Amino acid sequence: MFSTSCPQCGAPLEFRSAAAVMAVCGSCRSTLLKHGEAVERLGEMASVFEDYSPLQLGATGRYQTRTFTLLGRIQLRYDAGYWSEWYASFDDGTFGWLSDASGQYAVTTQRVPDASELAALPRFDSLSPGTPFEFEGKRYLASDIRTAQCVGGEGELPFRVGEGWQARVADFRYEDRFITLDYADADQQNGQPTVYSGESVELADLACQGLRDEAQIRETAGRYRGELKAFGCPSCGASLDCPVGVADYVICGSCHAGVDCSAEQATLFSKKRTLETIETALPLGASATFDGAKYTVLGLMRCRTPDGEYSWDEYLLHNLDRGFLWQVHSEGRWERVDVLNRWPMMSQRGQVLDDGKTYRESERYESEVIYVAGAFNWRVQVGDRTSITDFAWRDFKMTREESSNEIVWSSAKPLSNSKVADRFGMPELKGGAAKPSKQAKPASKAAKAGNGKSSKSGHATVGFGPWPWIATFLMAFVNFGRLFEFDGSTVLVIIGIVALWAPEWIWRAFHEESR
Structure with a gap:
């Protein structure tokens, strides 16, 4: 451990990790670069904004056989959202990262490729969702390609981060395994990225100690996670509510402008527009019980195929402890949809293999958002498009959704009208006659997804077929x-x-x- 004091304010400063090269002073926010037994002040780092994460500096945990301590973090913002990367120092002297994106977690550690793997590393500008990457005998597929800006940081960090620092990262997936190619320093490394490997994890599996509880989060944020924050629409002045720490993007129900609520001052991310009022089967704020937990409808979308032939409704539901799930209403039928942290396997024949079941491709099509209202955990707006492929097994479905910079997998299972009516306490849904849309899509179609988002649709009972x-x-x-x-x-x-x-x-x- 290296101890010193901040040259700007004199506050005590400790470097607990031998791999750390810079730190952010907790008192004056100065960014301090370590030079042997001295530190150099480079500037100031913006404070991290309150994201209601239970993680905090000093928290400990166990990944596989090693314990770790969280010593620093950076917050990264991209065009449709943000996430945090926590710097984890392991007990064997190595370090890694614990990624937190809307409550979805992944642990990665740096890997040094051998000569053949190094030669096969792709250039960032050559990547697109679905690009294959062979590593350690496994065929990974590009799942997420982002260019993001560092908007805040705290604690110790293993590399130099300053104002305007930009991250260019590409995530690759193989079942629950992760490969991250970090191109932030590629220009200084002959165009080669730094390689990190790991897997998606549940926070409970890391046996963390020293996490923040709801009382501590409220103390720093001034309100409970999920509590509604009232504010005026920057475009038309209408009163809006945002469930703080849950969904930071709200679509105004009056002028349909998109509002970013992640900062103290709400800002517009899309202009107001005139849209025809629609009727939906479920209203915003409706509640239902799934798996013994109460979920609330935060946002709703109407989607259609670009030719306008078919349309369907999607509802984003949230529970503080369980996270997000989706309900999709199509042609009087309902489905529950969950985003998959663990990707299914694809066979050489293009079939999806999961839990001993073989899902066969049933349909491909495009989805376009034509109406949106309420709060979301990513930036959604009218005109967003996604390419969708559905794979069916009996009444169940796996869906692959691809946008310009990411791929998301989700699973869907049907729910009867009576079951949905009972769970939402809305008897009128039992007949399936509630107005889902002016035009309904076929039972085999699905819908749009994104980061922490999903795909959805209806499907007729088929049993064992012929x-x-x-x-x-x-x-x-x-x-x-x-x-x-x-x-x-x-x-x-x-x-x-x-x-x-x-x-x-x-x-x-x-x-x-x-x-």
């Missing part, structure tokens, strides 16, 4: 003569046919019950 009929026909054909002997052989054939249909009947009975 296979029981085909097997019954073949058994009857092979044993045609025995069917009319009316003896033990006839009974065996009948038992065989019943056995063929038993899985179908059991499946349908279970399916209807689960809906």
